[in-house]
Amino acid sequence: MNKAAVTVIGLGEMGRALADALITAGHPTTVWNRSAAKADDLVARGAVRASTVEEAVVASPLSLVCLLDYDIADAILRPAAGALRGRTLVNLTNGTPDQAREAAAWATSRGAAYLDGGIMAIPSMIATPQAFVLYSGEKAHFEAHEETLEALGAAKYLGADAGIAALYDLALLSAMNVMFDGFFHSVAMATSHEEGSAVGFTELLVPWLTGMAQVMPAFAADLDSDAEPVLAQGLDVVLASVRNMAQASRDAGVRADYFEASAATLEKLLAEGVTAYTAPAAVRRLRRVS
Template sequence: MNNAAVSVIGLGEMGRALADALITAGYCTTVWNRSAAKADDLAARGAVRATTVEEAVLASPLSIVCLLDYDVVDAILRPAAGALHGRTLVNLTNGTPDQARQTEAWAEDHGTAYLDGGIMAIPSTVATSQAFVLYSGQRAHFEAHKETLEVLGSAKYLGADAGIAALYDLALLSAMNVMFDGFFHSVAMATSHKEGNAVGFTELLVPWLTSMAQVMPAFAADVDSDAEPVLAQGLDVVLASVRNMAQASRDAGVRAEYFEQSAATLEKLLAEGLTAYTAPVVMRHLRTSS
């Protein structure tokens, strides 16, 4: 096997971006996809088109999988289990921590080194300074292929638990998702005014959010510390603001459920005798178990 050979299984937008990055970096890249036509552009750039998953796996010591979900991963890889023996499988499919651990156990049962990963990039930023990829699993597997994995984006190893990359991936995505929900909500409020426009409002929003993001490390330090939190606001002050956001949303004809739920939570905390709004307080409320 050629140590400069890599196989990419799954050629959606992200899979094609991964394969393109490897081709650009000079790797002998074998590709496979259920819809063979998705490999046409890559083949024109020098990729080797495999006709079966087994053929793709056997072509390289390292196979990178990027598919829709773990059910598809299972359906595609199980028939190729024998071909995977003695090789390394890096699964960059989005999924849950438990799915990652189960897939690692299956791979190990078939003599396959396994890494699970999460791609923190969009296809257009793969292989740029903006991209990083999370990996978890046995460190030896990561170190053996780190140079290749760095081609896709900064490779960040998180630990031996195969599920931690998926956990961090989904946690990071959850922050993005809530941020975008907040963006759309704020734009809906601002554009309810006859003189409001989304572009002009966003010119104010982006620097505001950028400034507020600088507070996050201090919040994180408070979460990790057993000392009295450094950052604190009065719960009554926060509640008054949240109630105003809820009312302004309703007045603007925008759904206010998020703020109504938030207000109910703050009222409950006040009723329990808490007076300070801090990061540890928020963490304790969010967790469903101690």
């Protein structure tokens, strides 16, 4: 069965991985990059190298854009604006929700169908069961190309607002970044003595974090419910633990900024008469604008 033609604009590590997945899946693939040599290996595998962005867009009904940021994407796509009419543009460039909405408005005004996306994978994960890609924009545009998009990873549609994919993308990345910061902090503590081993410690950390991650759906249920939270812990108990983590960090010669700030917040809450530590209360505090 003939596969739909696809264009990939931007051949950094991720862009090349996207193009490679499409070629492997049998899609006629056109590629473009400012540094044309980055397409050499893809051309050797059967891709067509476009000499201009306009030529690349005209080559396929669907164009995937994967660039450093939205400013670069805008600068590259504007000269090809006339070629977008009647075609679908899927912007997989990392950016903010407002940038995604602005890009959607611009593309739509040029007669293009637009989807914004967030790639939840590193390049080596593309086209594997571990990869998934978030999409937002008009559902009809997503459904028209869903089969093609599945070649990159599980395609997850979030809604008509073009900014939702970017919002979820950055929210998911924020969880990852905080997790890795926590990992680095914990390893700095655990390896502060002579017998400390990052590898040995991590063998304990991974199953611990994996087990604790199983609590998140219960937290989420509390967050979505108007009832009293099911999961609650004494605020005084949490504060005692945070103070101990701060002191142990300082004793190990590791910065304790996060725990010191957390302790200060919890102390203030206790002084205000708050006694329970719950997920809904924690999220409400994060949403406060000072």
